[in-house]
Amino acid sequence: MDFFGQHRPEDNQSVVSRMQKKYWKTKQVFIKATGKKEDEHVVASDAELDAKLEVFHSIQETCTELLKIVEKYQLRLNVISEEENELGLFLKFQAERDTTQAGKMMDATGKALCSSAKQRFIMVLHHL
Numbered sequence: 001m002d003f004f005g006q007h008r009p010e011d012n013q014s015v016v017s018r019m020q021k022k023y024w025k026t027k028q029v030f031i032k033a034t035g036k037k038e039d040e041h042v043v044a045s046d047a048e049l050d051a052k053l054e055v056f057h058s059i060q061e062t063c064t065e066l067l068k069i070v071e072k073y074q075l076r077l078n079v080i081s082e083e084e085n086e087l088g089l090f091l092k093f094q095a096e097r098d099t100t101q102a103g104k105m106m107d108a109t110g111k112a113l114c115s116s117a118k119q120r121f122i123m124v125l126h127h128l
Helices: 015-034 040-097 101-127
Strands: none
Touching: 040 101
């Protein structure tokens, strides 16, 4: 945190990551100050490490986005199960007033919808 209590970008970095950055910055300053050239194998190794880190960060970002999508999906499943349950309860309530064959069908459909909503809700809770 800075003087005003706000988060700085480097607060999100690990201690190791910050030390590595400081090491590489210090190394570059030292190389420039001494006028030495970097070993080509070290430069190649750094490029390989940078490529691997870039792939890692890409995978990490993709996984974060995927997690957000799954969370939205689960929330929407929850809403669907609530709506399905409400429709089932409505049909069961209307079936109590209707003694015809249509009332029996509404009752059966209402029970099926309530049961389906309950199963979907359990599935959503199980995966949270």
